[in-house]
Amino acid sequence: MLAIIILSQGRCGLSRCITYYLLAIAVADFLVIITGCILNRIGRIYFSYSVLSTTPGCSLSAVLVYATRDCSVWLTVAFTFDRFVAICCQSLKTRYCTEKTASLVIGLICVLLCIKNVPLYFIYKPMYILDTVPWFCDIKTIFHNSPIWQVYRYLNHILIPFLPFLLILLLNALTVRHILAASRARKRLRRARNDEDSEMANRKKSIVLLFAISLSFLLLWVTYIVRFLHRMVTGEEYVGKRNFNDPKYILQETTNMLTLLSSCNNIVIYVVSQSMFREELKKILMCPLRMFTASTKQ
Numbered sequence: 001m002l003a004i005i006i007l008s009q010g011r012c013g014l015s016r017c018i019t020y021y022l023l024a025i026a027v028a029d030f031l032v033i034i035t036g037c038i039l040n041r042i043g044r045i046y047f048s049y050s051v052l053s054t055t056p057g058c059s060l061s062a063v064l065v066y067a068t069r070d071c072s073v074w075l076t077v078a079f080t081f082d083r084f085v086a087i088c089c090q091s092l093k094t095r096y097c098t099e100k101t102a103s104l105v106i107g108l109i110c111v112l113l114c115i116k117n118v119p120l121y122f123i124y125k126p127m128y129i130l131d132t133v134p135w136f137c138d139i140k141t142i143f144h145n146s147p148i149w150q151v152y153r154y155l156n157h158i159l160i161p162f163l164p165f166l167l168i169l170l171l172n173a174l175t176v177r178h179i180l181a182a183s184r185a186r187k188r189l190r191r192a193r194n195d196e197d198s199e200m201a202n203r204k205k206s207i208v209l210l211f212a213i214s215l216s217f218l219l220l221w222v223t224y225i226v227r228f229l230h231r232m233v234t235g236e237e238y239v240g241k242r243n244f245n246d247p248k249y250i251l252q253e254t255t256n257m258l259t260l261l262s263s264c265n266n267i268v269i270y271v272v273s274q275s276m277f278r279e280e281l282k283k284i285l286m287c288p289l290r291m292f293t294a295s296t297k298q
Helices: 002-009 016-046 055-088 090-096 099-123 141-145 147-193 200-234 247-262 266-272 275-297
Strands: 128-130 133-135
Touching (some): 002 016, 002 275, 016 055, 016 099, 016 247, 016 266, 055 099, 055 147, 055 200, 099 147, 141 147, 147 200, 200 247
Antiparallel strands (some): 128 133
16 A cells, blocks of 8 residues: 555656656456455455355455455556666567557456456356355366366466566577676676776666566465476376365465465566665655654644
């Protein structure tokens, strides 16, 4: 919430194009926390027989969880591509790295990913019906047997997380290579002039940030990837029964937790490292204290 408030004010010294992407990522990550953690996890565990546990409720919750998670991941990819263009493609930078393009890309990503996840609403059936009210969600048999659903299922796994990870890794590798090549050329030029290069530290910070994103995404999604490949080879299905002593269930829920966590740390890596953002954060955190001090003096 603090990131959304600070970024919306536009006082972090970032271009409006970058601010649009970071703000969209912050909103998507916040929605992941709301849908994936509060509604889907906390709500269904501690309020088992609320509207969230009805079949329409949990079906809609599943669609929202996957849609917000996908938006968070692909907005990160879009921002990574924007930074790649800005650093490595100077001829394309003036046309692509604009507010209009950023708004269009963000809108398209959100709309397309929401449409992509709508079919998930129809894969669930009630576990039982009590007084004409369908309760809880069970996956329909056709989801596992139909070739169309199987294609949809594997396309989902390709879109999240295999393709995003490969794109982020590739774009970051190309960006880092460009930065290193430019830094070497600049270092030779500075050595010939016998003066210090004040931009080398900033470029090193850029490389660290780019590697942090790739490594963070890899570490938090590697369990999901390994588990998916294992399930594909062995034919093991999703563990639907909640058993906190079952190692398979524990691994499954740990995988879900790590993927949700992946959507919550992007804004930390991209934004909190910015000095002007930290200054704005300090101002907001100190505001209640200043108001209390002023009221005390009065």
